[in-house]
Amino acid sequence: MELPINFILNQKTVEANLHPAATVLDYIRKHQHLTGTKEGCREGDCGACTILVGSLIEDGVQYKNVNSCLMPLGQAEHKHIVTIEGLNCSQLSPIQQAFVDEGGTQCGFCTPGFIVSLTSYLLANDNYNIDDAIDSIAGNVCRCTGHTTIKRAVKKIIDSIASKTELTGDKISSLISLEILPTYFAEIPTRLKTIRKAKPSQEYEQKSDFIVAGGTDLFVQKEDELRKSKIKFYFNDNSRDKVWIEGNQCFIDAKAAISDFGNSDVIQKYLPEIKKYIRLFGSLPIRNRATIGGNIINASPIGDMTCILLALNAALHLEKDKSTRQVQLKDFYKGYKSLDKSIDEILTKISFELPKQNTLFNFEKVSRRIHLDIASVNTAMQLKIDNGIITHVNISAGGVAPIPLYLTEMRKSLLGKKINSSTISEALQSALSEVNPITDVRGSADYKKLLLRQLLLAHFHKFSPQLIEEELTL
Ligand SMILES: Cc1cc2nc3c(=O)[nH]c(=O)nc-3n(C[C@H](O)[C@H](O)[C@H](O)COP(=O)(O)OP(=O)(O)OC[C@H]3O[C@@H](n4cnc5c(N)ncnc54)[C@H](O)[C@@H]3O)c2cc1C
Ligand code: FES
């Protein structure tokens, strides 16, 4: 079923009459012939298809870089979609010029993606530094130039603009005055407000075959099926309030992207270490689209957010026909990809108790490469020690069972005990008795068991390095 989808593409207001599950990549290349955006892997891995998506939030537009190969066109509605062509100014922008000067481009296939991601970095941040700028292109892969020249280009950009006085005040005006953005960007907020937002008919919504959130799992697994189906979107990119507090509970909108969760004021205040762990989740364009709800419902035994939320002993809030119910995340998984959820129930929010003062939290993930890879084994632990006694503990483990595991036996073995080497040693034995990994491409069952043991030990090492160093015999 085709639907009218209205948005601004670069400088032009467009109405696309296509199936909402057509990808933005196909629309811009095949229908608009904007071939600067490249098609590489179509799986979110290479970054050749990176575009900017601008969403109207209150009176401003917030831009994020995303992989257009995994973004359904229906979610472009009411947005500003920017391809590399839409970033052209009267001359090469300082970003483009730096790539030329430093030899950061060879065949050029990857270059538009790098330029778009770096533009997004400059748009999304107030203070610039080389490490963060390089992190912002972690999802862009170059197969021929070698990343050293690209890094040199990044350094040149940051060195040349970080101290510019033009960077004070409104970000978009500043970047226009530095000729990093073309002038038409200034009119986009006003223009977006006038765009008609076509709503799918109620009948269409009620009969949806698929709920699509960020689409980062669905478009890799089922793109063809989605194009023949009725889909309903469940994604929040037009409000700021995606994580909030009620009493002693933290609530997360299930439609929140992983990056919004990590950047939220509540998480930065109560669990500041999460921001660092989230850098291990895909690349920034993936984190800008992947939702917390999608990670939980996808039910991968190695889902990173699921692993973190299990160790926060989170509860899920499910809704169907306006009736709601709550289930603990640790009781939600019944078997491999089998959930305590009916087909038409929607996960609306997730909640967990705000950590009390001096509560420790740690997440460990081992994958075949540090960035842009799914885990072989992951685990998280929340721990509170009062006067040497463990008074609160939750532990999760991924990649060691058909489901993301909450380690019940290990928790029992730790709770109320004095923290010392024999307690830890017994707890590790308990943990290993409740896991059952399989041998697959990410490692043998024995390797994963050993890995989990070491990662659990790593939690204690982070919390109390002295204790572990004194007890090397563990
Ligand atoms: C390149 C790449 C790298 C990745 N790296 C990681 C990684 O490092 N760690 C990791 O854990 N994952 C990773 N993923 C997997 C994926 O990004 C996550 O699982 C993501 O959180 C899925 O969220 P989504 O919004 O994109 O889900 P979608 O693909 O939109 O949906 C996934 C499933 O959940 C259902 N669903 C979504 N939201 C709801 C809801 N609120 N209620 C009911 N059903 C719902 C959908 O119908 C679908 O069945 C990666 C994926 C890619 C492509
Ligand atoms: S084509 Fe490779 S990330 Fe989209």
Ligand code: FES
């Ligand atoms: S310049 Fe050829 S892939 Fe990067």
